[in-house]
Amino acid sequence: MKLEFSTVILCGGAGSRLWPVSRENRPKVFMPVASQKSLLSETAQRIASANPWLCVLTSESLGFQVLADLKEAGQAAELTLIEPLRRNTAPAVLFAALAAKAAGRGAIPMLILPADHVIHDKVGFEMAVSKAVDFANAGHLVTFGIPPTHAETGYGYLKLGSPARTSSNAEARVVDQFVEKPAASLAEQYVAAGNFHWNSGMFCFTPETFLSVAEQIAPALSKQVLACWQATTKNDADSSGNAITEKTLLLDEKTMAAIDDISLDYAIMEKAPNVVSVNASFDWDDVGSWDALAKHFPEDEQGNASEGKAIFIDSNNTFVFGRERLIAAVGLDNLIIVDTPDALLVTAKGHSQSVKKVVEKLNQAKDERGTYHSTVHRPWGTYTIIEEGPDYKIKRIVVHPGARLSLQMHHHRNEHWVVISGNAEVVNGDKTLLLKTNQSTYIPKETQHRLSNLGTIPLVIIEAQVGDYLGEDDIVRFEDQYGRA
Structure with a gap:
């Protein structure tokens, strides 16, 4: 019999231990690991054969990249929830549960998957999911415990208790305790004891069960999330008429600011009375560091x-x-x-x-290399920093066919644009210009301007910025088709 379940992919975090490839604006979920596909698309592909209802949660800065990555891999989500603020995994999963319930899937098990795991054993993964779905249907909150292969200090652990079974004879163990990342000596004790598994960060439960448990254990958090959800769906219904069937939903920022920043483990799982762990004996790695990633190459x-x-x-x-x-x-x-x-x-x-300490130092120094690559992805295309100095920066800008940048202004920099290929429509103050290859324009600071590609091939321009401050935050947007104004 075919399993019925929903899937939620959590796609956030900076992956700072994998800097300089993983950065906040382009984190490790977009990295291919011993494969031509990104970790995100590999995660979506892992459950594609089951054809479940798929919801993806991600941040506002990554939303367009997530959609593009899935589209490139021939995949799509029924709903993408965009978080304007980071509030950790507990609110994220609560939002997903509310979305699934609103879509009429409250009694159907919901599989929670981080977007950045590597799993090659698809058969073993599917067997573990099948057991988890059985226990979720029986009213349990299910975790996936990974039998440890060594004393790892980078993972949390699950202390396992007595065996548990469902009516269909699926096997699991009661979780007696969630244990934080241990020191090396303690990790060795856990592995030797035999009743400790790695906490994979994957879960399964029905939205109705999860929401009910959350209301009992974390009532304040549940109310905060529900208030944001109601404000979001009301706002969206006011503008589009139907909040739940829209492909993408931007959560209400004002009410989200009041939500506690807390992990799913801390807020709910560690205190819940009905948690069991399925033995996930398939190969698994969250590739949380370069040491871990290196093991995937011959x-x-x-x-x-x-x-x-x-x-x-x-x-x-x-x-x-x-x-x-x-x-x-x-x-x-x-x-x-x-x-x-x-x-x-x-x-x-x-x-x-x-390595994450390097990123901390870069951020403290306001060095953008902690956040951005030299090539930065935007909803309209990309820009690549070719060269920069104290008072200048040179970029190569590529605009997708039919795309346009926001109508914007800068307080501190002047810009020179030269078209390399394609045809550009340029708003420069009160003028609208049509520029072809080898044509250019100069945009003084404090001048409203916009770049559009009305053609069918990518538009490439070279932008030279000159000014006393060249940071990406010196942008005032007046109009934007991507909702950033």
């Missing part, structure tokens, strides 16, 4: 591995990741080297959990 006889073109001379146990240029590793041992157009990471193996 090694040579000296233990070296690479993504991209690399040459190893007298080197051992070294991993190289770089897609832009040749990397030669000579006389190295036990290192990880990650090369991107604007940043290079070199770390000893075993220390990659500390």
Whole structure:
């Protein structure tokens, strides 16, 4: 009999331990790992054969990238919930449960999947999901416990208790305790004890059961989320007539600001009385660091591995990741080297959990390399920083056919635009210009302007910015077809 369940994919977080490839504006969910597909599309593909109702939750800055990534992979979600503010996993799952219930799926089990896991054993995954759906139908909140292969300090653990069964004889274990990421010595004790599994961050339950438990255990949080949901659906109904059938729903920012920032484990799962864990014995990795990611690439006889073109001379146990240029590793041992157009990471193996501290320092220094790549994705296309200095920045801008940037103004910079290919429609103050290849225009600061591609091929321009401040936050938007004004 075919399983019936809904799926929720949580697509957020910065993946800062995988910097410089993963950054806040383009995090690891868009990275391919030993595959040509992104982690997000791999996650969606994993449940595609079951043809479930699919809901994706993501942030406002990533929403258009999520939709584009799924479309490129030939996949689509019935509903995409866009969060204007980050409020962690507990509110996210509560929103998903309310959405599923509103869509008439309140009694149907809901599978919660992070977007950034690597799972190759599809058969083992489907068997575990089948057991989880059985327990969810029986009124349980279900986790997926991963039998540990080593004493890992980067994962939380589940302390397992007595066996549990459903009427269909599905097997699970009662969860006695959720345990935070332990120190190395404690992790070794957990593995030796035999009744501790890694907490995978995957869950299954019916929306009705979950909402009921949440109302009892976290009543304040439940009320906060419900208030935001009601404001969101009222706002959307006022404008479109039907909130639930819309493909994309932007959650109400004003009421969302009042929601507690708290994880699903802390808020609900650790306190719930009916939690069981399905034995997820399939291969699993949340690729939370470069050490973890390196294990997914084949090694040579000296233990070296690479993504991209690399040459190893007298080197051992070294991993190289770089897609832009040749990397030669000579006389190295036990290192990880990650090369991107604007940043290079070199770390000893075993220390990659500390890479997030690099991002913290960049953010403290207001260095945009903690957030953005040199190529930045926007709803209308991309821009790539070619060169920059104290008072200038040069970009290559690509605008998709039929797309347009917002009508905007800058307080601190002047801009020079040169068309490289395609045809541009430019609003420059009170004038509208049609520019072809090798034509240009100058836009003084404080001048309203807009760039549009009315053609059928990508529009490419070179933009030279000159001014005393060139940050991306110096943008005043007056009109925008992507809702950013």
